Amino acid sequence: MTGLISYNKNPNVGVVARVNDNTALVPSHCPRDFSNVLEKDLEVEVIKTNICGTSLIGAMTVMNNSGILLPKFVYKKEAEAIKKSDLNVGILEDKFTALGNLILANDKGAVVNKKFTKGSIRAIEDVMDLEAVKGEIAGFGTVGSLGITTNKGALVHPLAREDEIELIESALKTDVDIGTVNRGAGFVRTGILANTKNVLLGDLTTGPEITRIEEALGLL
Template sequence: MLRLGDITGNPYVGVYCVASEQLAIVTESAEPKIVKEIARTLDVQVIATNIAGGTIVGSLVAMNSNGAIVTNFVEKHELAKLPKSLRVGKMEEKVNAAGNNILVNDKAALVHPGAASHTLKLIEDVLGVEARRGSVAGIDTVGSACIATSKGIICHPLTSKDELKELSDFFKVPAAIATLNYGTPYLGACAVANSKGAFIGFRSTPIELGRLEDGLGLY
């Protein structure tokens, strides 16, 4: 299922929300009708909370079916809102905007080239996947440049064919280039997706929606 929308009037919905196959976390500033729309579109439970006292949940949290990595600035009362069954690890380093700096699905995680070795181990332990450092199209903030699910990856439009093959081999899903929100190349900021659907910034064009649908296998 595909749905166009916004969060607090902003089409960059991936900045404010993150999702796995079972769960989405969205800023508590999101309107109740938007929370319901995300739940319906992705077929997930939705938790509304801020992270580190702010609204940019999608930038600060990386998540798959096994757990979540969050910025080390997360507050105790925010963590308390998350399901007790969710494994959570804190990204204790300078590169700590987990959502921007980790591209992850249920098979693998690509991490900012400057990430520390202990961060890679944390990701592997909490998210249960192989983690390696890398960039995409020369961009170190790989989580903002791409979107990965268990069905596919869509990437910044300057991603080379060789990079697409490497990403496909590593994440074990097809990889393709795309844009969203009328030409925006930073896809992770523009949509929230899993294998069941995508909640996408309202400025995205029909052609962009088609590329997302093909790239993420949302037929």
């Protein structure tokens, strides 16, 4: 059942956490009630750690069921905490650090910012065990914040063009729909934590938005 949550009264829950089907990463000082909801509703093991000394885990990392990519400025102790999971942990030696905003990925494929080098794209593919293509959503390169995906479906910004949606569907090998979260926000990943089992949404999300998100992510 879809739940509505906030993080310290902030509905942008997808900025501070990252989940797959088995694991959730939350900030080191995450409130217990927040981590408990993720553990119960998404059926995941919770790991507490910061990334690059910040709580912006969703913005700084990208993860599927095979691996997780961390920015090059990640602290050693943070990477070690994540390595306790079964994930393949990779550190991307690239000038870009907000990886979660620039990469949209499930287990079947990824769409990445066009400014990534060939070397970075190969690293993304190796760590996450997938094929990646360059793309945009609504004309912007921040595909990881403008979209959210699991292996069962994807949701993207309502201004995404048809050709962009077709590319995303081909890359992720799943259906894609458009929608918003948190009462009209098109940067949908910022307000959504989802895996193939369930979805948690920022607590400003409206009823029609909930239905659209559930349909897009294959949870109805």
